[in-house]
Amino acid sequence: MSTFWSLWIIVLTVVCLALVTWVLFANRKVAVSDDEEPENRTTGHVYDGIEEYDNPLPRWWFNLFVATLVFTVAYLIWFPGLGAWKGIGGWTQENQLEAEQGKALEEYKSSYDVYSQMSIEELVHDGKAMKMATRLFANNCAVCHGADGGGNFSFPNLTDNDWLYGGSPEAIKHTLTQGRNGNMPPWGPILGEQKVAQVSEYVLKLSSQDYDLKLATEGESVFSQNCAACHGAEGKGMHALGAPNLTDNIWLYDGSREGIIHSVRMGLNNHMPAQKDLLREEKIHLLTAYVYSLSFEYE
Amino acid sequence: MSEQRSSEEKNADNKASDQSIRYVNLYETPDKIYTRRITGFFQNIRRYTGLPLIAAYLLLPWLVIDGRPAVLFDLPARKFHVLWMTFWPQDFMLLAWLLIISAFSLFTVTVLLGRVWCGFTCPQTVWTMMFMSVEHIVEGDRNKRIKLDRQGWTFEKISKKTVKHSLWILIGFITGATFIGYFVPIRELLAGLIPFRNDLGMLQIGVSPVAAFWTLFFTTMTYLNAGWMREQVCKYMCPYARFQSVMYDSDTLAVHYDPKRGERRGTRKPTDDYKAKGLGDCIDCSWCVQVCPVDIDIRDGLQYDCINCGLCVDACNAVMDKMKYPRGLIRFTSEDELKTGKTRFIRPRLFGYSFAVLAMISAFSYVLLSRTALSVDVIRDRGARLYRIAGDQVQNVYTIKINNMDDEPHEYSIELDGKYPFELRNYRPMRIEAGEVFTLPLRISIPRSELNTEKAKLKFIVTAQDDPELQAVETTNFIGPAVKKRR
Numbered sequence: 001m002s003t004f005w006s007l008w009i010i011v012l013t014v015v016c017l018a019l020v021t022w023v024l025f026a027n028r029k030v031a032v033s034d035d036e037e038p039e040n041r042t043t044g045h046v047y048d049g050i051e052e053y054d055n056p057l058p059r060w061w062f063n064l065f066v067a068t069l070v071f072t073v074a075y076l077i078w079f080p081g082l083g084a085w086k087g088i089g090g091w092t093q094e095n096q097l098e099a100e101q102g103k104a105l106e107e108y109k110s111s112y113d114v115y116s117q118m119s120i121e122e123l124v125h126d127g128k129a130m131k132m133a134t135r136l137f138a139n140n141c142a143v144c145h146g147a148d149g150g151g152n153f154s155f156p157n158l159t160d161n162d163w164l165y166g167g168s169p170e171a172i173k174h175t176l177t178q179g180r181n182g183n184m185p186p187w188g189p190i191l192g193e194q195k196v197a198q199v200s201e202y203v204l205k206l207s208s209q210d211y212d213l214k215l216a217t218e219g220e221s222v223f224s225q226n227c228a229a230c231h232g233a234e235g236k237g238m239h240a241l242g243a244p245n246l247t248d249n250i251w252l253y254d255g256s257r258e259g260i261i262h263s264v265r266m267g268l269n270n271h272m273p274a275q276k277d278l279l280r281e282e283k284i285h286l287l288t289a290y291v292y293s294l295s296f297e298y299e
Numbered sequence: 300m301s302e303q304r305s306s307e308e309k310n311a312d313n314k315a316s317d318q319s320i321r322y323v324n325l326y327e328t329p330d331k332i333y334t335r336r337i338t339g340f341f342q343n344i345r346r347y348t349g350l351p352l353i354a355a356y357l358l359l360p361w362l363v364i365d366g367r368p369a370v371l372f373d374l375p376a377r378k379f380h381v382l383w384m385t386f387w388p389q390d391f392m393l394l395a396w397l398l399i400i401s402a403f404s405l406f407t408v409t410v411l412l413g414r415v416w417c418g419f420t421c422p423q424t425v426w427t428m429m430f431m432s433v434e435h436i437v438e439g440d441r442n443k444r445i446k447l448d449r450q451g452w453t454f455e456k457i458s459k460k461t462v463k464h465s466l467w468i469l470i471g472f473i474t475g476a477t478f479i480g481y482f483v484p485i486r487e488l489l490a491g492l493i494p495f496r497n498d499l500g501m502l503q504i505g506v507s508p509v510a511a512f513w514t515l516f517f518t519t520m521t522y523l524n525a526g527w528m529r530e531q532v533c534k535y536m537c538p539y540a541r542f543q544s545v546m547y548d549s550d551t552l553a554v555h556y557d558p559k560r561g562e563r564r565g566t567r568k569p570t571d572d573y574k575a576k577g578l579g580d581c582i583d584c585s586w587c588v589q590v591c592p593v594d595i596d597i598r599d600g601l602q603y604d605c606i607n608c609g610l611c612v613d614a615c616n617a618v619m620d621k622m623k624y625p626r627g628l629i630r631f632t633s634e635d636e637l638k639t640g641k642t643r644f645i646r647p648r649l650f651g652y653s654f655a656v657l658a659m660i661s662a663f664s665y666v667l668l669s670r671t672a673l674s675v676d677v678i679r680d681r682g683a684r685l686y687r688i689a690g691d692q693v694q695n696v697y698t699i700k701i702n703n704m705d706d707e708p709h710e711y712s713i714e715l716d717g718k719y720p721f722e723l724r725n726y727r728p729m730r731i732e733a734g735e736v737f738t739l740p741l742r743i744s745i746p747r748s749e750l751n752t753e754k755a756k757l758k759f760i761v762t763a764q765d766d767p768e769l770q771a772v773e774t775t776n777f778i779g780p781a782v783k784k785r786r
Contacts, residue, residue, distance in 0.1 A: 029322040056327035058535055060528065127730055134739055138698070147680040147740035148696045148725060150687060159725070159742075 006083030013082055017072060024065050112282035120169040123289035124296075133290035136283055140275075141291075149294045154253060154270065161295045162250045166239040173288040179274030182242040186267030187226065193265075195222045200260040206235045207249045242270075329531065331448070334431060335441045335589035339613025345418070349425040357473070360480035372482050378734065385734070387704055389674055396663040403659060405539070407652040409546040411644070412631075413553035417540065418608030423532050426474070426525035427592065430467055437463040441589060467526045468518065475517030483510045530593040534604050544603055549634040550643045554607055556587075556598045556629045557637060564598075569622050580628050586618055587611035587629055597629055607631075672705035675761045675771040680740070685778040692744040693779050694724075700738045701761060703731040709763040713741070716758040721745050721777065728764065743777060750779045 032041065041054045076082050078089040086092075115129050123129045138147065144155040151157030156164060165171050165180060188196055202219030204211040224233065230243040237245035244252060252270070253263055275284055362369035364382065371380040379386040386393065405416055417424060438444045438459050447456055480488055483506065491505030492514065504511055524532060533540050547553065561581035567573045581598070588596050590611055593604040597611050615629040633642045680696035687694040701711055710728045715721045724742040731737050743757070755777045763769035 028325055030325050031320050032323055056324055058531060059326045059328040060531065061535075062326040131729065131737060134737075138738060138740070142680075142740070146687075146696055147698045148742045149740070150689075150694065150696060150742060152684065 001084050003084075006085075009083040010085070013076070017069070021069055024062070024069075028062070112286075116282050116285055120173075120285075120289045120292055123286065124293045129286060130290065130293065133286040136279075136287055137290050140279060140283075141287070149291065151252075156252055157250070158291050159294045160250060162245065162248060163239065164237070164242045164244055164252075167292070167295060169288055169292050171239070172291050173284065175272060176279075176284045176287060176291075177274065177276045180242055180270070180272040182268070182270035182272075184230075184243075184263070184268045186265065188265035191222065191226065191264075195219075196261060196264050199223050199227065200257065200264050203235070203246050203260050203264075204257060206247045207255065208247075209249065209255075330594070332530065332592070332594045333441045333444050333589075334592055334610075335586065335614070336435050337586075337590045337610055337614045337617065339610075339616060341609030341613050345424075345428065345608065348419055349428060352420065353425060353429075357477050360477060360485040368484050370481055371484065374482055376734075385704065385706070387674075387702070389702075389704075390670065393663065393666055396659055396666060400656060400659045400663060403652055403656040405543070406546055407649065407656055409543045410548070410551060410646075410648050410652060412607070413547060413551050414540070414543050414605070414607040417533060417543070417606035421606075423524065423529075423537070424592075424606065424608065426470075426521060427529050429470060430525040430529075431592075433466045433470070434463060437466065464526075467522050471518040471520075471522035471525075472514075474521040475514045475519075478517050479510055479514045482513075483507075488514070530604070533593060533606055540603075540606075546648075547601075548646070548648065550646060552631045552633055552642070553601060554597055554605060554609060554612060554629060555601065555632050555634070555637060556581075557627070557632075558598075559637070561598065561628055580619070580624050582618065582622060584618055586614040590614040601634075671769060671771060672703070673711075673761065673763065673769050673771045674702045674704065675759065675773045676700040676702070677759050677773045677775045679775065679778075686780065688747070688780070689744070691747050693747050693750055694742055694744045695777050697741045697743065697759075697775065698738055699741050699759060699761075699773075700736060701731055702736045703733060705763075705769065706733050708732045708735075709765060709769065711761050712764050714760040714762070715743065716760055717756060717777070719745055719749055719755055719777075721757060745777070745779075747780075750777075751782060753779055753782055755779070 043052045043054045045052045076085075076087075078087050079091055080087040111128075111132070115123060115126075115132075118126065118129070123133075137149070141149070144152065145158055146152055146155075149158035151159075161167065163171070164182065165175055187199075191199070198215050198219035199222040200219070201211050201215035202223050205216040205219075223231075223235070227235075230238055230241050231246055232238055232243075235246040237243045244250075249255065251259075253259055253268065275287075279287070359370050360368060367380060369380075369382055373380065377388050379390075408416060434444070438447055447459065450456060476489060476492070477485070479485075488506055488510060492511060494502045494504050497503050528536075558579075560579055562579045563577060564581040564583040565573070565576070565578040566583055567576070567578060573579075587598065588594070588611075590613070591597070592608065592610065593606060595602050595604050597605065609631065612629050612631065616626045619626050619628055636642045676699070678698050678700070680698060685695075687696070699713070703709055703711075708730055710730050712728055713723060713726055715723055721743050722745065724744055726739075726741055729737065729739065741759075757775055757777045759773045759775065761771050761773070
């Protein structure tokens with residue numbers, strides 16, 4: 001907050017407070033003409049012949065007003081409210097958040113400690129741990145990967161036993177902790193439209209979809225020269241690079257002819273954010289077990 | 300008349316030099332009320348209805364059932380334990396019914412008997428009575444109190460005032476701690492309020508600062524309300540006081556002075572033949588004014604401040620007994636009775652309110668008895684797509700919230716019911732602890748060829764595996780791909 005705006009807020013607040021105080025104190029007395037007793041004055045309202053006395057207001061009411069003013073001043077001294085003034089109470093949003101987080105940590109520490117000692121295989125069969133992990137998944141992962149981990153357009157399905165980077169507990173844990181960057185360069189400018197169309201047709205053939213025989217045959221050599229380095233000679237993918245298997249008809253993006261052409265032409269960039277700074281070790285451990293368990297078939 | 304004199308005294312210093320205009324205070328401290336102590340029929344009723352209520356209020360938090368407090372409003376866990384039942388936020392309807400029952404009961408009683416709630420059972424009244432008793436015991440009766448307040452700060456005055464206010468604060472603290480005892484187990488609360496030195500040598504308390512704050516808050520408020528505010532609350536703050544007056548009709552029983560009998564007022568000896576002097580039964584002793592907790596003169600007729608407590612009735616009857624006149628110069632009666640000698644109890648209003656009370660009690664009982672200890676919520680997954688195609692299957696993803704409100708853990712099975720052969724894929728029955736809410740994802744799939752609509756109804760039936768009675772059904776929609784319209 002710049003000095004100007006800080007002053008702006010301070011001046012506005014203080015002036016308003018002073019005005020309110022002045023209004024309250026300036027109106028403590030009312031004028032009455034001498035020829036009428038104040039006790040018998042009415043407000044002049046008449047309803048069905050019932051008149052309303054203009055009696056003085058109770059004193060405690062005035063005192064309540066004063067109390068609110070005192071509270072305001074005390075509040076503005078204690079808490080940050082006046083522009084850049086930090087308040088002498090030392091309260092900040094961050095402080096409060098950390099205190100709350102500390103409390104939560106304290107509360108769950110014991111259970112996390114137990115689970116951290118267990119192996120992934122053991123956790124999978126521990127109902128309580130899995131429940132905790134289910135909640136963690138819903139809060140941290142479901143936004144992209146779907147509530148059931150079934151994935152979405154451009155977000156991998158975690159339930160189908162098809163892995164970009166490998167499905168071992170270690171690989172999953174690595175993915176969660178460090179994140180992943182999947183990246184395929186745009187081949188359009190390199191190969192030209194003709195070859196893009198050919199190689200895409202070949203990929204259609206690989207994934208056992210309907211394809212044009214002539215184009216696909218031409219595409220095979222394009223594939224082995226340019227794509228096999230990552231996707232493997234048979235197009236089975238490579239876990240080390242996160243290069244997807246092109247033969248299983250499971251698609252992260254659009255797997256139709258147009259979709260494949262687009263992907264080859266423009267390239268793809270996929271980013272799984274690293275969780276190591278967002279989630280603590282213990283949580284990642286639990287989530288690893290959960291994601292690992294998702295690919296089992298439960299019947 | 301005394302009121303006017305005192306106001307003039309107050310305003311004397313406000314007179315400006317200008318002859319025609321003077322300034323008066325817009326805000327005034329009301330005169331302190333010194334009530335005369337009185338015993339009698341109605342005062343006894345007040346006492347003996349108040350005592351059990353206070354006893355119940357003080358003792359309830361100490362009761363323990365099955366190892367937990369009998370009444371505990373557990374706000375952090377969002378559960379209300381009342382005797383053997385546990386209420387959840389979902390049961391808020393019940394609270395609404397209960398409040399409506401209370402409101403209509405109040406209306407019914409008010410139509411019949413006027414503001415007896417205010418005079419006899421309202422906490423404000425009961426606590427004020429307690430504080431007044433303390434005042435009476437410490438400082439003596441009315442005249443002594445007036446004298447005490449007028450004299451200077453002698454040792455006697457200071458000691459009496461100190462004792463009185465200490466007792467008031469003590470009662471306030473017992474009240475406040477008891478009240479918070481409904482939200483925090485009271486044994487923990489009282490033990491935790493005692494400050495102790497921690498390892499660093501700092502003073503600290505065992506309970507949360509929030510509980511300590513509210514205990515202090517209610518202590519202060521009780522002290523201020525029953526000690527200082529008293530009738531001001533009934534006159535200016537209380538909303539019930541406002542709208543109870545609306546329910547009066549000419550047959551409502553309320554405290555009335557019988558002017559036919561009483562007028563003309565005048566002093567006399569008990570032996571005088573007052574009727575020959577043209578006097579009525581009222582001897583103008585002003586006892587009825589002196590005992591009044593809201594400082595009105597009932598002989599001016601019914602006023603909005605009157606809380607129907609019957610103290611002036613007791614006072615007047617005591618005087619009438621002394622004078623050997625018949626009782627009932629001031630009595631519970633209705634306007635109609637004063638005019639015609641008859642009160643009509645049976646009237647449409649009463650039937651209306653009574654019917655409403657009965658209806659609400661039935662509704663309340665029905666809701667209370669038909670509760671199941673299980674509630675289920677189904678939310679469609681808020682993913683990017685309405686549905687997912689996997690091979691030849693259409694899939695929808697839901698998150699289901701199973702809330703086990705029972706005191707036992709259960710495993711729940713989920714069954715689907717719908718027009719189409721939906722299949723539940725990834726559910727394993729999970730053990731859900733007592734009082735736990737668990738949210739888990741469900742994937743429902745159906746062969747694409749089986750689904751010939753874009754939107755199908757789908758029922759989730761959740762049943763406890765060890766208790767078929769414990770069942771909840773939730774209906775939701777299954778969304779499928781657009782169906783090509785036949786031309």
